[in-house]
Amino acid sequence: LLSGQYKTSRFVLLNSFRFISLLKTAAKSMGNSDTDSTTSESDSSGELDVGSKRFNPLKALYSAKLKVPVPKARLHDNISSLEGKQLTLGGFTEKFDEARIRQIRAAQNKPKLAENEMPQRRFLPEQGPVTRVRSIRHTKNIFIRLEKGFEGPLGQLQRWMEGRNRVRVSIRKQKGVRGHVSGVLELFDKHWNLALSDVCETWTRRKYRYSENRQHPDSMEAPRDCSERLRRLGIVLPELKVRPADGKKNVIITRKVPQLLVKGEMVVLVTLEPGEPQASTSKGTK
Structure with missing residues (x-):
């Protein structure tokens, strides 16, 4: 127990x-x-x-429990953005000022090109293109050549031009001489291209033999007078004077024009107009 x-x-x-x-x-x-x-x-x-x-x-x-210590703090995208803005102001010791940042960056930004302006390469002074000034003494034209003067036949033309003498220029055609031109010589060149004023042109041609018109009268147009149309356009046709030549087959035609240019390839001979006083040769050639 x-x-x-x-x-x-x-x-x-x-x-x-x-x-x-x-x-x-x-x-x-x-x-x-x-x-x-x-x-x-x-x-x-x-x-x-x-x-x-x-x-x-x-x-x-x-975490959803996180509380920002300073509720009114300025928000930035990242730390690099904040660092860049503070460095723009001069460091983190400077007071943050958004308006001042915009002013500094606007001053640092390069000016934009205009819409129509093309970008250009920037050269140093020693790298730039060399500017070449063309010498005036090498410039050649008809007026400088006339001042220098000619010798031989061209020298005689120059004396006639300076003396305002009337000259007679014989004009050629395909076979033979067509006629002559009389006028005051204004300008010429080494190719014998002549500019004349107060011109009287005379040439010879064959008579026109008009044949019988065998067309039907209904198909022919009536001739029209174009003088009014030419007057409105300001075109004045020189008056032609026709006189019979020695033979029965040719006629002599004369017309007067204020100015005329004669090509050098058409010139046969250049002489003084008959009755024109001989130009003085005391000047000589330049």
């Missing part, structure tokens, strides 16, 4: 000790959990604090 009671009391004591140890373990675990939760909360607040050494930027990006 005594041994049975002893065994029962021993079992109760062992179970009591086990229960107490379980309570202590549970209490300890509960205390540790409270400490861990407090520590985790403090760690979390430290990682989200911008001024803390334990600040975690990655966690701050994804």
